[in-house]
Amino acid sequence: MTAKSTTVVWSANPNFPLNSSATLFISSSGELKLTPSSSSSAPNLWPSSIRNTSSVLFLQEDGNLVYGNWNSFLNPTDTYLPTQNITGTNLTSGNGKFHFDSNTLYFNGNDSYFTFSQNALQRLEETGEVTQVNGRFLSSDFGEKGKLRRMKLDEDGNMRIYSFDISAKNWTIVWQAVNQLCTIHGTCGTNSICMYDTSTTQTSCVCPPGFRKDTSKSCVRKIPLMTKESKSSKYLPLDFVSFTGVGNQTDLKALSFSSCEKNCSDKNDCLGFLFKYDGTGYCVLVLEKLLYGYWSPGTEFVMYLRVDSRENDISNFRGMTSLMETSCPVRISLPFPPEESKTTTRNIVIISTIFAAELISGVFFFWAFLKKYIKYRDMARTFGLEVMPAIGPKRFSFSEIKNATNDFTDKIGKGGFGDVYKGKLSDGRVVAVKCLKNVKGGDAEFWAEVTIIARMHHLNLVRLWGFCAEKGRRILVYEYVPNGSLGEFLFQKAPIQSPDEQKPILDWNIRYRIALGVARAIAYLHEECLEWVLHCDIKPENILLGDDFCPKVSDFGLAKLKKKEEMMTMSRFRGTPGYVAPEWTKADPITPKADVYSFGLVLLEIVSGSRNFEHHNSKVESDQWFFPAWAFDKVFKDMNVDDILDPRIKQSYDSRAHFDLVNRMVKTAMWCIQDRPDARPSMGKVAKMLEGTVEIIEPKKPTIFFLSEE
Numbered sequence: 001m002t003a004k005s006t007t008v009v010w011s012a013n014p015n016f017p018l019n020s021s022a023t024l025f026i027s028s029s030g031e032l033k034l035t036p037s038s039s040s041s042a043p044n045l046w047p048s049s050i051r052n053t054s055s056v057l058f059l060q061e062d063g064n065l066v067y068g069n070w071n072s073f074l075n076p077t078d079t080y081l082p083t084q085n086i087t088g089t090n091l092t093s094g095n096g097k098f099h100f101d102s103n104t105l106y107f108n109g110n111d112s113y114f115t116f117s118q119n120a121l122q123r124l125e126e127t128g129e130v131t132q133v134n135g136r137f138l139s140s141d142f143g144e145k146g147k148l149r150r151m152k153l154d155e156d157g158n159m160r161i162y163s164f165d166i167s168a169k170n171w172t173i174v175w176q177a178v179n180q181l182c183t184i185h186g187t188c189g190t191n192s193i194c195m196y197d198t199s200t201t202q203t204s205c206v207c208p209p210g211f212r213k214d215t216s217k218s219c220v221r222k223i224p225l226m227t228k229e230s231k232s233s234k235y236l237p238l239d240f241v242s243f244t245g246v247g248n249q250t251d252l253k254a255l256s257f258s259s260c261e262k263n264c265s266d267k268n269d270c271l272g273f274l275f276k277y278d279g280t281g282y283c284v285l286v287l288e289k290l291l292y293g294y295w296s297p298g299t300e301f302v303m304y305l306r307v308d309s310r311e312n313d314i315s316n317f318r319g320m321t322s323l324m325e326t327s328c329p330v331r332i333s334l335p336f337p338p339e340e341s342k343t344t345t346r347n348i349v350i351i352s353t354i355f356a357a358e359l360i361s362g363v364f365f366f367w368a369f370l371k372k373y374i375k376y377r378d379m380a381r382t383f384g385l386e387v388m389p390a391i392g393p394k395r396f397s398f399s400e401i402k403n404a405t406n407d408f409t410d411k412i413g414k415g416g417f418g419d420v421y422k423g424k425l426s427d428g429r430v431v432a433v434k435c436l437k438n439v440k441g442g443d444a445e446f447w448a449e450v451t452i453i454a455r456m457h458h459l460n461l462v463r464l465w466g467f468c469a470e471k472g473r474r475i476l477v478y479e480y481v482p483n484g485s486l487g488e489f490l491f492q493k494a495p496i497q498s499p500d501e502q503k504p505i506l507d508w509n510i511r512y513r514i515a516l517g518v519a520r521a522i523a524y525l526h527e528e529c530l531e532w533v534l535h536c537d538i539k540p541e542n543i544l545l546g547d548d549f550c551p552k553v554s555d556f557g558l559a560k561l562k563k564k565e566e567m568m569t570m571s572r573f574r575g576t577p578g579y580v581a582p583e584w585t586k587a588d589p590i591t592p593k594a595d596v597y598s599f600g601l602v603l604l605e606i607v608s609g610s611r612n613f614e615h616h617n618s619k620v621e622s623d624q625w626f627f628p629a630w631a632f633d634k635v636f637k638d639m640n641v642d643d644i645l646d647p648r649i650k651q652s653y654d655s656r657a658h659f660d661l662v663n664r665m666v667k668t669a670m671w672c673i674q675d676r677p678d679a680r681p682s683m684g685k686v687a688k689m690l691e692g693t694v695e696i697i698e699p700k701k702p703t704i705f706f707l708s709e710e
Contacts (some may be wrong), residue, residue, distance in 0.1 A: 007171065009079040009150055011074045012046055015557065026055060032067050073174065080151040091153040097186060098157040105177065107185040114178050116157075125153050128163065130176070130695070143236035149174075157184040179457050182294035189218030193241060193317075194294040201457075206291070208305055209232065209236050223308040225271070233273065234306040235261065242274060242299045245291025252283040259283075264306065274301040295529075297455065316366035330573050339558045350424040357479075375708040394466035394477075401468050401475055402428075405433050413485075416537065417558050420478065432481070436474040436558075442495060446474060455559035456529050457574050462544060462554040463674055468594035481552050486514065486602075487540035490609050490646075505648050508658050512604050516690045517551040518543055522599060523683035525556055526592040533557050534590065538598035539579045540605060561643060582675055592675035596686060602673025607665055609646030628673055636698060664692060670699035 012034055015671065024034050026279040033045040038260065057067045063081040073084045075535045078091050091100040093211060099106050105114040122131040128149055148164035148590075150171075159177040164170075178184055181203050182194035188205035195204050207219035214220040224231045243249075252263060257275060260283035264270040267285065274284040286303075293303075295317060300508050307313070402408070404423035414421035418437040424430050448469045453476075457463070468475035489503045506514070518538075525533045535556050537544075544552045581597035601612050604627065614625040631644045642661055645653055653662075674680050679700075681689065688694045 002500060007150075009152075010065065011077050014077055015096075018108045022320070030055075032070075033518075037126040043702045078153050080124050082124050082149055085123050092159065093153045093155050095155045097155070098153060100153050100159060105157065105159060105184075110228070111185050113183065113185040116177075118464050120363040123447055124149065124161070128161070130161070142636040143695075157593075158187060161490050161589070175459065181298070181516045182296070185292050187217075188293065189215060191219040191221075191290045192217055192293060193238075194292075196296070208241070209315050210305065210307040210311045221307075222313070223311050224308060225308050232309055234309050234311070235264075235306055236311075236313070236315045238305055238315055240297050240299045241293060241295050241303040242301050243293045243303065244271075244288060244292050250285040250287060252285065253281065255281045255283045260285075262303070264304075267502060270306065274303050276300055277302065277503070280497075284411060288357070295453065297709065300302075342558045391462060393450055396466050396475075396477060398468055398470045398473055398475075399475070401433060406432065408435075415541065415555065417555060423477075425477075429465075432462075432478045435474045435477065436476065439474040449557065450476070451535070451591060452531055452689050455531075456525065456533070456557065458487045458524045458529075459554060460520050460551050460553060461516040461524070462552045480552070481544035481546045481554075481692055483547075483549070486543040486545060486551065486606075488526050489545065490605060491611065494636040506549070507649060507652060508661060512661050512665065513692075514543070514545070514549060515603055515606050516687065519599065519601070519683060519687040519690055520554045521551070521556075522595055526595070526683045531684075534592060535595050535598075536590070537579075538595055538602060540602055543602070553572070559592045581677070583677060588677075591677055592683065596672050596680045596683055597674075597677075598681070599686065600629070600669045600680075603665055603669040603672065604631060605620065606663060607646070607669070608644050609648060626702075628670065632664065632699075635663070637702075641666070660692075664690060667696045668701060669700060671696070673702045674700065675703055 005318065015660055016036075016081050018034075018036050020038050023037065024032075026032055032046055035043065044122045049312040057065070062083050064084070071114055073081070074089065076084070076089050076091055078093055080086055080091070087101045089102065094101070097107060099109075103116055104112045106112050116132070120132065124130055126149075126658070128147070128152070138217050140307050143486060147166075149161060151159065151161050153159055157178075158181065160173050161175040161176045162171040165172055168525040181187060181201075182196045191207070191211050192205045193208055195206055197203075197204065208215060211589065212221035212222055252260065260275050260281075261435040263283070263562055264285050267287065269287045269290070270285050272286045272288055274286065284301070303317075305315075349530070364662050396404075401423070404425050405421045408421050410422040412422045412432065418435045420429070421433045421435070423433045423676040445470055447467075450464070454464045462481060463479040465479060466474060468477070484503075489506050492503055522535060522538065525535060533556060535553070537558075538553075542553060542555045546553055555652070581594040583594055591623055598643040606610060608627065608631070610627075634643045641659070642650065642653065645662070668686060671679075671681055671689070672686060685694065689696050
């Protein structure tokens, strides 16, 4: 069964390829047979013995191959098709190393490495939705009917949803279960370390110091480890490296570094230990085998690898800060003062002459140093960035940025962080170039923050491709998202004269998918990425819409480059409180719950199509107007949700089809904008509330906190 001649979605004999002499026939007893030849003694290679009264084998429109009461949907190989039930079936990858049981991905039989929460998957819908037993999640083409889709367990161990692009005539990946490919077990072999290149999204397997390549993915020791005596071995530090083979680890807590090292040295089968430098004294001994190693700057451990004392290799896995810091100690020796003696005129002249000569020489060399310093300062900064790890974001020169943007002529946006220009790189990619302003810190600090941002990968986050740090300039290069911001769609006032500039009106399903996509992206920033990040500036202008209205959150990770006072100013919209949480106006610490508050306000604006502080024909005085409080009364007191809906699409509101969806969005928003941070849910729970996988109780009425404080 194929969508194209080269796209196989089911196979009767994946492990036994046949030639042209093979035969498929129905025997006189009603058994469906697939044999390598027409000989009566040839074995039947059909996956199961099938006897039916039916004499017809036919392919249905949905891709299901049916023979009597047998069908291929109940016997999948490595692919699910739309409307095919997932529960109760299993997939096996083409190479036989991975399988999926509708809830968990396994490597080599029973080694699990990814689980879909606690709910088994139920089916892949025609709209691209993947239904769970107790909820659902969406792929990135967001419910557009008429597309061909398939869910496949690929040979690299990742579960992916593919969508067929009719115009380009190829399959594109619209969702994948595992974003950090190095966490898939078996990506690299024993003793090997997996490294993920964010620029190419490819993995590579490298050997740690003291090891060499054995097979294509495994490594062996150069010098065998003699562990009977602790003096015969030593430890090499591998920064940002972890080995996650759970079955061969022992966790020891509250130990000092020396105690952790001694515990490993006392065990003959200990191959090294992982240690946390966070004050907890967390120690993990790695025993017997080095399995599932990977390198990531977000790893909290340092791996101390045990090698033979004769090993001459040194560690090539060092911390990021060691590349940015330069230590140039200078030893200064001062002579002891001479013993007191009679001072003669000759001695005074000699000493004075020497002192004057040294003073003049010092002034001359200091002047020469200043002159050279100005010349080589920029060169030193550039060199400092050139030696950064190759897997980081691409560094562009200012001349490259200037050429790409045609000397910054096409300005497409302006925000609190700086102006944004449209550009085109030499390789043809269209980009959005953000020129940052008022950025604190030096080159090393800026590069460190940019590296963290570039490591964040999510379907609903704008991708950072590179940066420029030259002569005090701070520039970020992002992927270009063509459809503009969510605010441009929600807050159109009067019709625009040019039809080309008129934005389409978003229907209820698209608005829901935008809200859910943004919630998942922020939950990823808070809870799932290697280093959690606060956004601090969530608003419709920072939510961009790509193809098929796929939402992409922008300006994440930039908050650390600004001071708190500057972020407070940026978070306000036209002088009003805007999207800022109450704790921003106080001395309270800023937590992820501040982002939850801002998201709740945006969620209400998605429902209403207007700003939270714009008047809605209410009798309340304008300086006391607060849309969330008014909306709460309409929905939960008057039981009239129609009054808060966007009037442009109110006529398309179907109480039977849309009430549950809109009510869920409003309830979730009300919980997000509670005054007390501890009363707000986490963003992970917010996403589940929107999905409908958790029950939402009736919220408390939100208050306009800044008025009460005045």
